[in-house]
Amino acid sequence: MRSLAFFSFWLLASSLSAQDWAEKPVASEPQGALYPMPTRPDYTRIDAWAAHPEVVDGSDRRIAAADRVSGTFAGAGIPTFFVYPTHYEVGPKWNADIYDATYRQQVDEGTLANQAAVFNGIGHVWAPHYRQMKLDGYYTRDSAQLALAYVAFDSAYQDVRRAFLRFVELQPAGQTFVLASHSQGTDHAKRLLKEVILTNPDLRERMKLAYLVGNVVELKELNGLPLCTEPDQTHCFLNWRTYGQDYYPEKYGDRFAVVNPITWKADGQPARRRDHLGALLPNGRRGFSGSFVLRTDQGTLRVERLRPMLKLFYNWKNYHIADYNLVWFNVRQNLHDRLTSGKPAANRPVPKDFVPTAAE
Numbered sequence: 130m131r132s133l134a135f136f137s138f139w140l141l142a143s144s145l146s147a148q149d150w151a152e153k154p155v156a157s158e159p160q161g162a163l164y165p166m167p168t169r170p171d172y173t174r175i176d177a178w179a180a181h182p183e184v185v186d187g188s189d190r191r192i193a194a195a196d197r198v199s200g201t202f203a204g205a206g207i208p209t210f211f212v213y214p215t216h217y218e219v220g221p222k223w224n225a226d227i228y229d230a231t232y233r234q235q236v237d238e239g240t241l242a243n244q245a246a247v248f249n250g251i252g253h254v255w256a257p258h259y260r261q262m263k264l265d266g267y268y269t270r271d272s273a274q275l276a277l278a279y280v281a282f283d284s285a286y287q288d289v290r291r292a293f294l295r296f297v298e299l300q301p302a303g304q305t306f307v308l309a310s311h312s313q314g315t316d317h318a319k320r321l322l323k324e325v326i327l328t329n330p331d332l333r334e335r336m337k338l339a340y341l342v343g344n345v346v347e348l349k350e351l352n353g354l355p356l357c358t359e360p361d362q363t364h365c366f367l368n369w370r371t372y373g374q375d376y377y378p379e380k381y382g383d384r385f386a387v388v389n390p391i392t393w394k395a396d397g398q399p400a401r402r403r404d405h406l407g408a409l410l411p412n413g414r415r416g417f418s419g420s421f422v423l424r425t426d427q428g429t430l431r432v433e434r435l436r437p438m439l440k441l442f443y444n445w446k447n448y449h450i451a452d453y454n455l456v457w458f459n460v461r462q463n464l465h466d467r468l469t470s471g472k473p474a475a476n477r478p479v480p481k482d483f484v485p486t487a488a489e
Contacts, residue, residue, distance in 0.1 A: 165222075166222070166224060166260070167222060167224055167225065167226035167227065167228075167260050168226070168227070168228060169260075169288075170227055170257065170258055170259065170260070170288055170291075172257060172291055172292045172295040173295065176228075177227065177257065177258055177292075178255065178256065178257055178258065178292075179213065179233070179236050179241060179256040179257065179258045180211065180245055180254040180255060180256035181253075181255060181256075182208075182253040182255070186237055186241055186254075186256075187236070187237040187238055187239075187240075187241030187242035187243075187246065188211070188241045188242070188245040188246045188248070188249050188254035188256065189246070189249060189254075190241075190242045190246050190413065192246060192409065192413055192415075192457075193413065193414065194414065194415040194458070195250060195458070195461055196250070198406055198407075198415070198458045198461065198462055199250060199458070199461045199462040199464075199465050200462075200465065201250075202250055202251045202252075202465050202468070202469075203465070203469055204251070204468055204469055206251065206252035207251045207305055207306060207307060207337065207468060208252045208253045208254070208255055208296075208300065208304070208306050208307070209245070209248035209249075209251070209252065209253075209254050209255065209306065209307040209308075209309050210255050210256075210293055210296050210306060210307070210308050211241075211244075211245040211248065211254055211255065211256040211309045211314075212257075212259075212289055212311075212314030212315070212317050212318050212321075213240040213241065213244070213245070213256055213310075213311065214240055214244075214310075214311040214312030214313050214314050214315075214343065215261060215262075215264050215267075215312055215313040216232060216235045216236055216239065216240070216261070217232060217261055217262075217263050218263070218264045219263070219264070219265075220263060222263070223262060223263050223266065223278065223281035224260035224261065224262060224263070224281050224284055224285060225260050225261045225263070226260070227258035227259065227260060233258070236256075236258070240311065241254075241256060242413075243409060243411075243453065243454055243457075244309075244311055244453040244454075245309070247409075247453060247460050247461050247464070248307060248309055248464070250461055250464065250465065251307070251464060251465065251468060255296050257288065257292030257293075257296075259285055259289050259292065259317075260284055260285055260288050261285045261313055262281040262282040262284075262285050265278070266278030266281055266282060267313075282316075285313075285317065286316075286317045286320055286321075289317040289318075289321060290321060290324070290325060293321055293325065297332070303335065304335065305335045305336070305337050306335060306336060306337065307337055307338050307340070307464075308321070308322070308326070308336055308339040308340070309339070309340040309342070310340065310341055310342065310343075311342050311343040311452060311453065312343040312344055312449070313344075315341045315342060315343055315344035315346070316344055318339065318341055319341060319344075319346060319350070319351070322339060322351055322352070322354065322366075323350075323351065323352060327351065327352040327353075327354060328352070333354075334364075336364070337363045337364065337468060337471075338357070338363055338364075338365065338366070338367065338464075338467065338468075339365075339366040339367070340366075340367050341366050341367065341368045341386075342367070342368060342369060342370075342452050342453060343369075343370060343449055343452045344370070345370070345380045345385055345428070346366070346368045346385065346386045347384050347385055347386065348384060348385070348386050349384075351366060354366055355474045355476045356368070356386045356388060357388060357393065357467075357474060358388065358393075358394055358395050358396075358474075359393065359394070359472075359474075360392070360394075360463055360466065360467065361466065361467055361470040361472045362467070362472055362473070362474040363467060363468065363470075363471055363472060363473055363474070364473040364474055365473075365474040366386070367388050367390070368386040368387055368388060369387050369388060369389070369390055369425075369430040369452065370387070370428075370429055370430060370452065371429075371430045371447075371448035371449065371451065371452050372429050372430065372431060372432070372446065372447055372448060373431075373432055373444065373445055373446045373447065373448070374431055374433045375446075376446035376447065377427070377429065378429065378447075380428075381427045381428045381429050382427050382428055383427060383428065384428070385427070385428025385429075386428065387425045387426075387428050387429060387430055388425065389423055389424065389425050390423070390430070390456040390459055390460055390463075391404050391405055391423050391456060391459050392404070393463060394425075395425055397425050398424065399422045399423065399424040399433070400422060400423045401422075402419040402420075402421075402422060402434075404459075405417075405418060405419050405420070405421070405423070405459065406418060406458035406459050407457075407458045408451070408454050408455045408456070408458075409453075409454045409457035409458070410454075415458060417436075417439060420435065420436040420439045421434060421435045421436065421439065422434040423456070432445075432448055432455070
């Protein structure tokens, strides 16, 4: 019953007919009805982190079939900074309490195990607990409530920003990294890119990839950071939002980014069934290999031509809950291949003080 309720919550969270949250930063000090705010995370403390190299967490979950599909990463370890999606559905406050036991368990057993774990094949995953905005903020149309929601959202972002700066502080000099996110986490990751990473030539060069999954990203909104459109590119971002064959969300069109996480292209051509390596199932096993076709269309990823048995149970309009799980093993394998090749996207802007190495 608990798992069914959690599943229903994710379907609700999936529609994300969001305001343009990243475009309206507000003062970071909450006012009025937002008080009392939950305890502010202290990222010098291990308990403020959902995933951390010194903690055994959901991202460390061993996926038995993973290495058989992707092999072992041949390069040096590359950490991932992961911003998880909305877990805080209802409650008395606008922002999540990161020390609430149920909330922490949902993060650990939900998105860390099912999404962030895909990145543990290349190095440690770092995921901060943050006081995310309550789900209601994405749906309110009342002006007074919306004003509070923007403040709550900004407070959540400020946590993510402080956590990222702590993450950078703890890395060795010059350490490369991957940025990854989902849903509300992608809203915060986009703003982090615009305000912190892409404005800093050193951080911009050290960021190998940005996985901005499960939320809208416009092709031209990330300060020149290009969309990855080939399977071996780095120094670019990836985005997909997954929907059924005949359903389109509120925001779609050619101005929105999307890449096919099987072909790793954005050309609208359907992937071949046999190239789908399988989905990550709730029990941690691999299943449904070659059971559907994926193609990109107008800034969205379409799930089409499901096998009869799959269509009987999983013919959904919106696959937001499974943005990572549906293509988990393709993401894992390509992540290894992409970081091993290390080929910078041809159309990326080069920082003014960047000096190319012999390899580039």
